[in-house]
Amino acid sequence: MSALTLVRQLGEVVLAVAIAPLFMGWIAQCRAWLQNRTAPPLTQPYRMLRKLFHKDAALAADASPLFRTAPYVLFGTMVLAAAIIPSVATDLPFARAADAIALIGLFATARVFMALAAMDIGTAFGSLGARREMMIGFLAEPAFLMVLFNAFLLYGSTALPSLVDANATRRFFIDPSVIFAEIAFIMVLLAENARIPIDNPATHLELTMIHEAMVLEYSARHLALIEWAADLKLFNYACIGFALFLPWGIAVHGADGGGALLLASAVLLVKLAFAGAALALIESLSAKLRIFRAPEYLAMAFLLAVLGLLVHLLLGANIHA
């Protein structure tokens, strides 16, 4: 690998880490507008992080080392995921370390660490949150996997760079199975990122919390890392979504000079702006489900993805043949 690809890789990671809170701020702003509230400034997440990093960390007396390590592990996995997912260019040295299935495993690692850390102090809400988070996780994973199977059938690869290269350069048409997969993916994205209708990121009711319940015992820099990791996770999911369904504009392999990279970055920002607005719209239009309804919601996502697969197999469409 040349120095240039390494620089490109590093640049992409830095970009992801830098603008992930901005994406979160943009969604919050859109939500506020849609709900007729005065919006917080776009930079609100950064101010929050800055405040948290400068506070003293209050740690429960019998917190184990696992509790203190978990935020770093969480942040580490999300940064690694950002290095693997092609968001601006596809010729990335790190992207070969994992295909999309391994990426699911990476997210699962983060989830398990978060759940274990939540159980460490032994408070009622922490373990409640851990249990719920793991429940959502094991229901969402099969649905996500079915979406990836669909992509494999279409583009013959689960390696994201090859997949995006194939996807971005093909002749434009819409395979009917993609629509099913897309809806399923958005449903999974909402569930995995603790958004409405599964979880409400802005809630203050402990009994209905999932993600927030797990981080109740965290403060200061640990909380900041967890929040940042959550921002990155949403950013990563959005980028996976772009890679699977909206790849146009990305600097594909072989056509990734300086100008193409600049253009791709600009296109990425535009895509994120639209995706954020769409997410805010979905969240404003739907109500939070009861936790017992979550399995039904995720089963529906799963069935949609399977339906997509069956549609593909029945119609016999095969692009790369």
Added chain:
Amino acid sequence: MTVAPSISAVVAVVSRNDLNAILLLLGVWAALGFAGLARPRSVGYVARLLFPIGAVTCLGIALLAGIFLASGQGAQSLILPIGLPDLPFHLRLDPLSGFFLLLLGLAGAGISTFAAGYFRSGEGTAPGLLGLQYHVFLASMGVVILANDAYLFMVAWETMALSSYFLVTSQHRIPEIRRAGFLYLLMAHLGAVCILFSFGTMSAGNWQLTFDAMRGNTLSPGWATVAFVFALLGFGAKAGLVPMHVWLPEAHPAAPSPVSAMMSGLMLKTAIYAMLRVSFDLLHARSWQWGVVVLVLGLFSALFGAVFAAVQTDMKRLLAYSSIENIGLIFAGIGLALLFEASNLRLFAALALTAALIHALNHSFFKSLLFLATGSVLHATKQRSLGKLGGLIRSMPWVAALALVGTLAIAGLPPLNGFVSEWLLLQSFLFTPQIPHAFINMLIPLGAAALALTVALAAYVMVKFYGVIFLGQPREPLLTHAHDANWLERIGLMWLAAGCVTIGVLPQFALRAAGDVTGMLLGQSIAPVTSLWSIAPIAPQQASYSGLIFLAGIVAVIAVTFVVVRLLAHGRVRRTAAWDCGYPWQTSRMQDTAEGFGQPIRHMFGTFFRMERALPSPTDAEPRYRIQIEDRVWRALYLPVARSLQWLADEVSVVQSGRLAVYLLFSFLTLLALLVFVL
């Protein structure tokens, strides 16, 4: 200067006679067992001296098997003129047996080291006797893997079943343990009968019991299927495939922890070995329908095991159900390999078989590790019930840290080893649309989804397992004084944990060993590993994975983040009471329990269970909440059989009047009937 040539000379001599050397080491195990009888009551002699020698012997066997696999030479065979007249023992070492000997040696070394520190006086059987049973168990597993004729195979198989039966019932004064042992023995023998039928069918009526003869026999498809079904029943019963799994959740918790680890980590693998030997080597994997049956049974077992593990409240039963799940995953891989092989898709068959083999290897590491960790917990706390544990990460930091490795590995998380095999298995599911049966193609995505659900559920189960035992507040006051494992136990646990990390980060070596096996069974291996960095089973454009980059990447990011946070902000910490939303009166009993963790699963998979609930009325002064969860299989399949057997026995007992004259009459009539028959 002369060291390197002399080492290579030794290697050359040994590798020429791998089989002899391995047999010699198996003999060392047997000798160690009998040596224990010299001073049967001395823990110091048996546990602290003989068991470590046994562990070194394990390493020797693993080393020899590894050298044999690496040398890439063909099969070696040997005929020992012992046994019955005209029935000498045939032995053979080929890549398949080499791979499983490697597994036996590597995981066995960790278990024996742990056992050296674990056994203490006053616990059931005398140490010397226990040592005999333990080492005979190990040696018989070795012979099962090396046997090259049905006769020796069955002798070793039964020795394995009997020695493990005595190990399971080492605390035979407890009635439940006797009952569990009996159930185990019963199922083992039902399985053995099926295996005998299978071998009988494969010998095709010419009474040649060697595997070489069976390999050469060309059975008609119908008879081949009969042999295959009997083998599946017999070996499935040993492996714990649903619905033959009923003994497993009873026997594994009953045994002492090192024995549970051996049974789950090693003995179940001999059944996998035998299944591969019969279906690929002896029967040549001829029909795709076999693959479908094995795949469906495997996936169902996997899901069944995971769902049941999620609702258990006894830590060893939880692990036993998790073994059913993992065995199910291995069988799913085998089924897929059969399906691909019979459809002439050799490369994908090799991929699925590699996944199954690597998962077998992985499971022997992480499941042994976790069973041994429960042994340490059991010794330190005298508790097996999850409801009375908690917070042990503070009093047992070593066991907690090493068990965390096993927990993450078994949950299938990168960069540890469980993920590698599950990733390979998912990859092989991706290629199923190439199978030339349209209907199967439609159903396989559902199989992949079941697999994904199982793997994700396993993560749920393991969070419950680890979280309830090691995290949170101690649920009993005594737990704060729990002592950590002793140094021999720690070495054993560390060895197994190191195996989990090594296979996960550098799977290339394990893949190479599995490649030899698939080369022998299918004539095809997955794409050879060319780089140290990543594995790409089919082609790097399609999918690749690198555990090394995962580990290095995460560690590097964590290090950079840590330094940056310290430089730009600060590292101040204030220790306070837990916040818990400002509620100051919280106690350890307010934590989520094992039952609570199982609740969503009970809610979602209610049809799997037979539940009996006793709910308190709202006015109870001392409310008690009880819920009992049972297998449906037990009532639907086993109880009717048991009842009809009982009925039959009752009917037959009519002839047993207890009077001597009547019995003499029976003898006379039999004699008469025989005379009539002869004349």
